[in-house]
Amino acid sequence: MADPMRIRATLQGDVADVRVLMSHPMETGQRKDASGNVVPLHFIHSITAQLNGKTVFEASTTQAISRNPVFAFKVKGAKAGDKLSITWEDNKGDKRTDEITLGG
Amino acid sequence: MKRRNIVCAAALGAALGATPVAAQDTDTTTAEFEKFRAVMEEANPAELFELKGEELWRTRRGPKNASLEKCDLGLGPGVVKGAYVQTPRYFPDVGRVMDIEARVVHCMITLQGFTYEELAKQPFSTETRTPDVVSIVTFIAAQSKGMKFDAPQSNAQEREAYELGKAIFFHRAGAWDLSCASCHGADGKRIRTQQLPNFTNPQQAARGVLGWPGYRMTGGVMHTLQWRMNDCFRQQRFPEPKYVSEAITALLTYLTVNANGTVYKGPGIKR
Amino acid sequence: MNTKIILAAACAAALAGCATKDEAAYRAQADAVLKRDFQARGIATMDRLDQTELQRICTQYHDNPPFEVQQRLEAAEMKTVKLPADGKFMGDWKRGARIAESGRGMTWSDKPGEAGGSCYNCHQLSPQQTSFGTLGPSLLQFGKTRGYTEANQKYVYERIYNSKAFNTCSTMPRFGSTGTLTEAQIKDLVAYLMDPESPVNK
Known part of the structure; x- marks a missing residue:
């Protein structure tokens, strides 16, 4: 089971400034472990953000992103009380969704 | 939605790490890194470990199926706020001075029924594994953000720990005759390009404890001060300190008391 | 005691x-x-x-x-310094460069016999290597400024072998007396500092 994300959003007018931290090993498939075996490729390949169930942000990502990555983006047309959910999915089929309610 | 507003801080990290450092711009590199760190501090992956640690603090676990919410970190059972900056301190129930990590281990043993042996077996983070204690300490530390270091020196045991830590700091031994002071006893020194704070200088003493626990971008691992002390002794060519031993607590007492009065900025981010 | x-x-x-x-x-x-x-x-x-x-x-x-x-x-x-049996202090500066670069050896994560000299941890040596420490003095152009004499070669050999023979409480490890480096490795380091062809002297 994947660990929770840390989502932060600050509202300025109708723009939500979102920062999200994800807990993920993001293995490049090029690293070797202590006994010299290649650590298999394991990375988040897609990220989706939804505002009240409507997709507002989608991203395709690769193994070039670092471990425990940080993403920041802005969403227009947001208001206090809106539900912002973020989902990632990795190449092993693991998935994680976390949701916050936008503050005042 | 503005897709181009994505800040690929993570990718930036990788690029910075791979840039060779040229001597003439060592200071530029340091300055650039400081800017990068300022950006990262707003979204430090250490927060992920805080979250995990908070969950671990509240969850019933271990053979005794208990949470840590009755753990006394020095300010009363369950009081987490301010505990990090007020340790190491003397704990009457065990009759000795403990640093925060030693105390968490103590609580996991007494309240939850874990054994010292299992906690001490692999106590430090690797690229693939973060021990629970590390996340818990990170959570506790974050609850002291913005508070001043105030490790007490209010009884004989705490003063004794400080003096013992100081003696350990200056103790030369090992294959290469080194003490902590060999590298951390003078101003403005470096190992390779790594700046070495002088812990005997009151102006720099806080650099030993600020930014810990710290998220290391190299490898993406979370480390506590127990790890920092352990790795210093490795490079000092000493045998290995036993996990959360009195020797390490004493050394941490010396370093923390010297930093008293400095505002703690919370878990940090490191190269 | x-x-x-x-x-x-x-x-x-x-x-x-x-x-x-x-x-x-x-x-x-x-x-x-x-x-x-x-x-x-x-x-x-x-x-x-x-x-x-x-x-x-x-x-x-x-x-x-x-x-x-x-x-x-x-x-x-x-008295712990063992001078080379063949009376020669100079080895190969190219091998010496690699020994000077290596910071390995004598820690619990090292294996026996894989030690370097950790020289760059504390000293500046070749102008090309810009990642150097400052715990010890700069040794840039060491041989060139002090003279390529045999007496200086011997001094460098002894100093690396046991720095404490010259400065009791020197921070520098006793690379020979502690068995960290072999006689051949120390000779290579002497060459790195004392060979006119070494980048240290360019």
């Missing part, structure tokens, strides 16, 4: 009664606590915590013992 440890232990047991414990007592306590709280790992064995007389005196005097003590200790350290 033993009495001191016992005294320290007694003090530790009767904390409140030891308000006037002096530095010497804490030094003895530190010695005892380290021996109790550390464990052997890999090549880093516990005998490393048995302070040598030099380590003990440098600790006691904060690296500045009385002059007579320094003279006595330096003479004793000089």
Whole structure:
């Protein structure tokens, strides 16, 4: 089971400034472990953000992103009380969704 | 939605790490890194470990199926706020001075029924594994953000720990005759390009404890001060300190008391 | 020494009664606590915590013992220096460059016999290597400025072999006397500093 994300959003007018931290090993498939075996490729390949169930942000990502990555983006047309959910999915089929309610 | 507003801080990290450092711009590199760190501090992956640690603090676990919410970190059972900056301190129930990590281990043993042996077996983070204690300490530390270091020196045991830590700091031994002071006893020194704070200088003493626990971008691992002390002794060519031993607590007492009065900025981010 | 440890232990047991414990007592306590709280790992064995007389005196005097003590200790350290059997001090500067770069050796995560000199951790040497430490003095153009004499080659060999023979409480490890580096490795380092063709002297 994947660990929770840390989502932060600050509202300025109708723009939500979102920062999200994800807990993920993001293995490049090029690293070797202590006994010299290649650590298999394991990375988040897609990220989706939804505002009240409507997709507002989608991203395709690769193994070039670092471990425990940080993403920041802005969403227009947001208001206090809106539900912002973020989902990632990795190449092993693991998935994680976390949701916050936008503050005042 | 503005897709181009994505800040690929993570990718930036990788690029910075791979840039060779040229001597003439060592200071530029340091300055650039400081800017990068300022950006990262707003979204430090250490927060992920805080979250995990908070969950671990509240969850019933271990053979005794208990949470840590009755753990006394020095300010009363369950009081987490301010505990990090007020340790190491003397704990009457065990009759000795403990640093925060030693105390968490103590609580996991007494309240939850874990054994010292299992906690001490692999106590430090690797690229693939973060021990629970590390996340818990990170959570506790974050609850002291913005508070001043105030490790007490209010009884004989705490003063004794400080003096013992100081003696350990200056103790030369090992294959290469080194003490902590060999590298951390003078101003403005470096190992390779790594700046070495002088812990005997009151102006720099806080650099030993600020930014810990710290998220290391190299490898993406979370480390506590127990790890920092352990790795210093490795490079000092000493045998290995036993996990959360009195020797390490004493050394941490010396370093923390010297930093008293400095505002703690919370878990940090490191190269 | 033993009495001191016992005294320290007694003090530790009767904390409140030891308000006037002096530095010497804490030094003895530190010695005892380290021996109790550390464990052997890999090549880093516990005998490393048995302070040598030099380590003990440098600790006691904060690296500045009385002059007579320094003279006595330096003479004793000089006796541990084994000069090369073939009388030649210079090896290969190219191999020396690699030894100077390597910061490995003698830690619990190192294997025996894979030590470098860690030179760049503390010294500037070749102008091309810009990642250098400042715990020791810059050795840029060492041979060129001091002269490529045999006496200087011998000095460098001895200094790397046992820096404490020249400066009692030097921070620099005793690379030869502690068995960190072999005679051949030390010769290669001498060449790195003293060969006119070495980048150190360019």
